[in-house]
Each structure stands twice: as structure tokens, then as C-alpha cells.
Amino acid sequence: MKLFKAIGILLIALSLNSCEDVVDVNIASENHVLVVEGSLTNLRENQYVKLYYTNPVLSDGSYEVVTKAILTLKDNLKNVEILKESSPGWYQISTIKGREGRTYTLNIKTTDGTYEAISTMPRLTMTPDTVQFKYEMKSIVYPDEGYYPVINGRELEGIGDFSQFKIFKNNKFLNKANEINLFKDEYVDGNYISNYELDIDSAFVSGDLIRVEAWSLTKENYVFWDDIQTQLNNSGIFATPLPNAHSNIFKITQESKDVTGFFGTSMVKSVQKLIP
């Protein structure tokens, strides 16, 4: 939220030369854990579920993939598909389509154990009609002078809608900690929302192409992203204890080893605009 960001910046600016220094920490390594990263959308492109193992937190090496797992995806209309491992650790969804309101169950069998994730494709609210820009000078809220995106859209009646806006600048996904744009309708249910500001790390300039993808999220998926956002922005004197990102992958058998990650189902719609 912009407001808290502004308070944070102000605090830092006024505090007594408070500072962050990168330090070495000797973090004990734990056994690696299976990660499930997957999503099913209404888009026509190929969709995947990836399986791999966690890395020590400060390593920047590549992840060890999990091959030869058996992944079964089914929906509540009794469509079933066994996912094909198209490349090591990548399991492709080919026949099952993402449709609003359907419930999908992903079953995973690996040498670590048997797991399951269930997700119902949520409706997409606050679908952006348009993306616009406003020109802002450098200030406490805006890191530099330039263009900042705002979107307009109708929030659908009925509380409990969640979504994420993913921003692409010249087709490059913006993945800074302060560029996770999550939306919930808790306080704005059913309103037409205009000039909704999206958080970005640095301003757009003339000639940039922006694409905003709106992804509908289940409540669980929203919480998962909210946890990631908390993890990455949890600094200063008002930090909260580090949360684990809430996973929706559950063990089916008791002897299964630990698992984390998320299998999400989202309706996606995008808008784009070239800044003149």
C-alpha cells in the first residue's frame, strides 16, 4: 500500500541515518523440500506444473528438478489428464482447459510422497478497461520523474474477489519486491474503480510499452502472494515475524515428506499501451 510505503520512506529519511548493510550470515542448511509451481489459466498457451527442490536460501545456483513424477489433473466435469513431462521437471497441461467456476484437482506422486492441490477457478473482477499514465515529479511516493500507470475497471458486486496485476515493461516482467500488485475487494466491493495506481519500482518513459495482466486469484492464492510480499518488504522497526508462504499443496499419505509451493487457477485478461 502506497501509504505505508510513504510512511516508511519518511521514517527512513528522518531517522538518524538508519541504514541497511549487506552482511554474511551463516544459515544452517536444512534438507531440501519439494516445490510445486503450477498454474492453470484460460490462456491458449501451453501451461506447466514445475517440480523441483528448494535451495539454501542464500545460494544463487540452479534448482534441482524432480523428474519422473506422476501428475494427474482432473476437473469437476470428470475430465482427467496425466501430465506429460515435456522437459526435465516440467509437466505440461495439454487437454484440460481453464474455465471459470470449475474445480481442479492436481495429484502428484514423486519419490518424496503423494500430494494433492485443489483449486476452483475464480471469476476475474476489476478487469481493467484501460491502462493510463500520469506524469509525476519525483517525490516521497514516486521514486523518479516519469510516467506511472493507473487502471480503471468495474469491481463486481459480491465480496470475496481477489486478483493480481502483473506488469510487463517492454515485455519484461517486473519482479521487484515493491511491484507485487495485489487487489482485494474487501473495502471497495461493487464500486467502479478509476485511477487505481499500480506500484512500480521505477518510472516509465516515452516509448515504453506496458502490458498489465489481471489474474484472478482464489483467496488461498491471494494469501500466498501476500505472504511473499510480506517476506520481501519486511524491513525496519515494524517488521513482523517471517511468515512461510501458505501453500495449497497437501500431503495425501502420512509418510510423505514436506512440500511447499502453489497450484493456482486464474482467469487472465491483459491490456497494453505504448507511451507516446
Place this chain on the structure above:
Amino acid sequence: MVLYKLGVLLILTTFLFTPVHAQKIITISGFVQDARNGESLVGTLISIDSSHKSSCNSYGFYSISIPAGKHHIQYAYIGYQTFELDAVFTKDTLINAKLNTLENLIDEVVINVSGWNNSNRSVHVTPLSMSSVKLLPPLLGEADLIRSFQLLPGVSTIGDGASGFNVRGGGVDQNLVLLDEAPLYFTSHLFNLFSVANPDAVMDAVLYKTEMPARFGGRLSSVLDTRLKEGNNQKWNVAGGLGLIASRLTIEGPIKKDKSSVLISGRRSYTDVITRQSSNTDISDNSIYFYDLSTKMNFSLSNHDRLFISGYLGKDKIQSAGVFMLQWGNGTGTVRWNHVYTNKLFSNVSAIYSNYQYSLGSMSEPTSSFEWKAGIIDYTLKNTYNWYPNVNNTIYFGAEVALHEFIPGNARPTGEASIFSAINIDGQRAAEYNLFWDHEIKVSDRLSMEYGLRMSAFQSIAKDSTTVSDYEGAITERKIAYNTQQFTDWESMKWYANLQPRLSLKLQINTSSAVKASYTRTVQYLHLMTNTISTSPLDMWAPSSYNIEPEKADQVSAGYFSNLFNGKYEASAEVYYRKLYNQLDFVDGAETLLNEDLPGDILVGQGRAYGTEFYFKKNEGRFNGWISYTLSKTERKINGINNNAYYPSKYDKTHSLALVAIYQLKPRISISATYSFSTGTPATLPSSKYEFNGYSVQYNAGNYRNNYRIPAYHRLDLSATFKNKTRPGKKISGEWVVSAFNALNRRNAFSMYLRQNESSPQNLEAVRFSMIGMIIPSVTYNFKF
């Protein structure tokens, strides 16, 4: 011992040199005041024939019953000339004693006087004189009461910039901070840099951490009892200070000489003026300031009646032009009436009001503008009696009722264009009923004890229409409301009642040393809803209610207290063990603000804290100061956190050492230094990570809490005070205080966490965050006339 008679006013109702009847018991009572300004000298030690000892209550009243006859009476108070009197007493006698301060400049740094010693009283309090607080190195020129208390054993803080203080493993919200009996709910200015009490307006502050007498209650860990000055009833004077970021001014004087007085003390920061000068618009667009105003009036209505009216108003306001505005503030008011019914029975009636409120407004965008307000308001009525039946018994008893009103949050859109809908979290009320009884008994010359009982009842009451629910769900997850019930305005929702016994024993081993032991049970009905490292001004207080049970604690403590070399030095060693029940924490990702279903996010567990504290103090001479060392452990065991196993609490510090040295270099120059060392506080760091849609996700395999320690903390502060020459005939006196806070220029870690690497956001790096990143020099000019 020198006999000081100057400046002493005696009102002896009867003073007859007649033969004494040995069996007759007479009572000597009265008030003890500062001769210069009429301030009550709370805690003055009165000893009769060096054996019977008593001390003044918090209004300066004392009463001692002794056999009639010839007696030697001595009044001793920190920093004052001891007054001694030899006389033959045959009847009840009223002695209002007025003590003079030690005039000599060198003596002004004498923090203690012999006769006042740490082995005297059965209930152990930790006093810190305001004169020593003002001699310690300040941060940005502002002497700070709470920061000074953190130099005492058993008192600590999470780090620079964290608000409040921690006592023996208790949370910041487990301390009762009283300003003239009114509770303060957030004790810091400028987020957490300064504490709210203006030292110029404070007469004395006492911390109860070992034992809490039954007349105090409502918090688990400690009571910081702060009293405002009463105001000079002899002559008008003005004192003030000009600092780098704030200035202070205090005016006090008699309304009617000897009978009534008034004090007004204000402090305001000019941080907003400073930020406006900045060429950087990031800073100059913003304003941040605080002020506080303390006032007190006192009226001596008769020899038996005194009336005190005091008020405090403190406010912080932070504004970024057109973007947001945040303000918070405490307001308190206390009216007290002292009445001496008989020379053995003293009564005080207090009506107390306290109000803590904040508001947060966003106006950066017409579409997202809103204003949000929250707060807590208290109304308290209290009647306390001090009864002095005979020299071996003193009894404190009374009753207290309080009504709390909670405004957990109302947010409303400002302007037509705002997309927000209004949010109203149900308010609540609570009523608290307390009866208390403390009995100090001198069992023999060697053994004395104080036992007490606080009976408390707490009623959770609906405000307007209040909805409560039960909550169900997995222990580590947010729970879902069910079985919702509606209560109407003023309807009683839940009752809690508790007995809180208190006991302390003192065994005098010889004239200079004693062993003390105590047991204290405390119950806390108000809870601060916070899950951040430091508490913030936005954190809300919530009452024990349908879903939240009262917090409880049991503490046992024992210690050895000694005065060495005739009181020149004092030393103590204490051990304690505290067990805490119904401690609150929150599920990961809990939303503690504007959350209707907050009870669904609460986790409950227990805690334990134990440790040993050492204290050595040099009381007298040009060079004085103290060393305090605490070895302790404080842990929590919360269902749903750390796999339900014990883990170190966020303020656990194994070692904590403080050295304080004050040296009177020349009659007009004094220097002081404080050094603090402590083990780093715990931090939760993840063991592993994975990458999800281009973001690194941290994974804490094993779900550990507080599994790491941030680096150890060292801080050296220095300060020097130069007093101006006082010119004969001129009333004005002044002094310069030059200080260096964090003189070692260290970047002490406040916390540690991981963040994205700037150039490759999919990778993480470990970061040490320091609130104070450099040496902070300051200059202050203080004046008095």
C-alpha cells in the same frame, strides 16, 4: 552527623517538657516538603532513634506512633540536607518538615545520602532521581526517563528506536506507565525516539519490578510510577532548554504563597522547521513534530486537605504534503483530593481520565483517500487509604473502578471520488473493579513483611451493537467465525474475576544488609494487539473479552541487598523466575488493524522468564555511577508457533551490561558516560528458498521462530555539562550540555532479514538494519531564573 536546622519549619502543636509516661503512645505525623519550593518529598525516610523507620507516602505524608518521651527524629531524602531533631514528645504532634537541598555544587551530583539505603524497605522499588536522569548523556539533547531506566538491571529494550521498555521478560504492553496515576498507552514521541514524559515537569519516577504491591495492578511486569512536579509555592521561576530538535519551557509559581501553586511545562520539537529547510523535496514536503504540555495545580485547602489537578497532553503529527497525515497523542487529566482523617489515617480520592487516540489519513489520490481513527479512553475513580495503626504496621487499602472505551477503528472515505467504503469495527467497553489491601508488618527488628491482596473483576461490555463469534480452524491458520451472537448497547458480554496475592519478606542480616524474597501474582485485562518487532502508535489495545482471556503471571524473586561503607556504595544481587499464562501472539500474516475477525488470528500460549541481576552503585563523591548486569532468558511457548515448543521471545537478551559514570570534573563542569552491551535479540531467518513466477520465496523449513541472533549491541554515550558562572545579583543561571550519542559510531543491528538483490531480484541477500547509523552529536542550552 551534622545537624541542619536552617530552613526547617516546625509546627509543633504541643511541645512540652514534662515528665513522660512510659506507656503512653503518641503519633508524630505531617508532611515533608522541599523548603525552596514546597514540593512534597515523596519517599523521605523518617527514622526515630535510628530504629523505627518509616517513609513518606506518595503525597509526602507520614505518620509514626511511638511511646511518648525523648526522641531523636531524622528526615533524610536524596540530594537534601538531612534534618535532625531532638525533643521530648508527650502528645500527638504534627511536624511539617521542610528540607533544604544540598547547596554545594559538588554535592549536587550526590545521588544518594546515607540513611537512605536499599536494604530498608520490604518492597523494593527502583528509583531514579530526575537529577541523575538529566546528567546522563541525552539523545539529540533530550534527557529521557525511559532510556535512563534501561540502564538498570532487569530493564531492557529491543533496540534503538523501539518504543517502551521490557522488564524481566515482559512485553512493552505489560508495563503500566502512570503519569500522575493516569495510564499512558503509547509512551514515545517521533515514533520511538523520545519518551513522552517531559523530564522538566517530572518530580520523580519509581519502577516496581521486583514486587508489585496490591495497590497497583492491571499489568503483568512492572509499574513505572511517574509524578509531575507540584509547582513552586514560594516564588515564581522559569526553567527551559534549547536543543537541536526541541525546546522546553517550564513556568511555576505560587497562586497564593505557601497555599497553592501552579506549574505549566511545555516541549515542542522543531523537526518540521528543519525538514522544511531541506533542499531535497522528499524531505522538505514533509513535516514531523511533537509537543507535550504538562500542567499541575495544587491547593492546600487546610491542614488536612489538599487538592491536586494535573493534566498532560502530548501529540505527534507527521504529514507529507498532500499524501498522508498521521497523528497520535495521549491526553490525561487527574484530580486528587488528599484528606487526613486522623493523624493515623490518610486518604486520597482520584478521578482520572486518559485518552489515547490516533488518526491516519491518506489524500494522495482522490480515489484512495480515507481517514481512519482509533483509540482508547479510560475513566477511573480510585480511593486509597493509608492507615498507620502503630509503628510496626502500615496498611494501604482502597478501591478502584474504571471504565474503558475502545475505538478499534473507524475508516471513512474522504471525498466523493474515494473508492473506499466506510469501515466500522465494533467498539467495546470494559469495566474494571478492584479492591486492594497491603499490610506492612514489622515482625521483629530483623524481619519485616508486606502481604497484600488485589481482588479484581473485569466485565466486557457491548458498545452500540457488538458482534462476537466463536472461531474454528487449524491452529496455525486464520480461524473462521461461527456461532455469531449480537449484544446490545451496555449489555454485559463476559465476566472475569481474579485474586492476586502479593507477598514480600525482608530479613535484616545486619544494619547494612538484608535478604528479601517475594511472590507476586499479576493479572492483565488489556492487551496490545501487535505482531511487529517494535510496537507502533497504530497498535490497538483490546480488552479481555468473549474470545480473549486475561493474561496472568506469577513471579518469585529473591535478593541480597547491601550498603557498604556507611552507604557510600550499595550492591544487590537478585534472582527471579516468572511464569506467564495466556500470552497472545498471532498467526503468520495476521492483520492486527481494522480486522473484524482479529480473534480468529490470535494464538495463545505461555511464557517463562528467569534470570539474575547484579547492581553495584557508588552513591557519593565527585565520581559516582553504577554497574548493572543481567543474565536472563525469556521464552514463549505458543500453540501454533515454533511447532508448539519454547522459543526465545523477541526481547530475549542473554547478557545485558550497563556502566554509568558521572564525574564532577570542576565545580562547574561535570562529565558523564554510559556504556551498554547486550546480546543480540533473536531473529527468524529462513533456511531455504524457491523461485515462484520470478520471485524468490523464503522457506523456513521446520517452522522455527527466532532461530538466529542479530549481532551483539555496544553503545557508548558521552556528555559534558558546563554551568555558566552565576553573576552576583543575577538570578539567571544556565548550562550547556554537549553530548555524543553512539560515540563509537557503531551501526548496531536492530534486526536482520533477507531482501532481493537489487541487480538480480530473483536472488536474496542478508541485511542488517540499524536504526542509528552514526554518532549523533548534540548541544543543548538549559536555563533557569
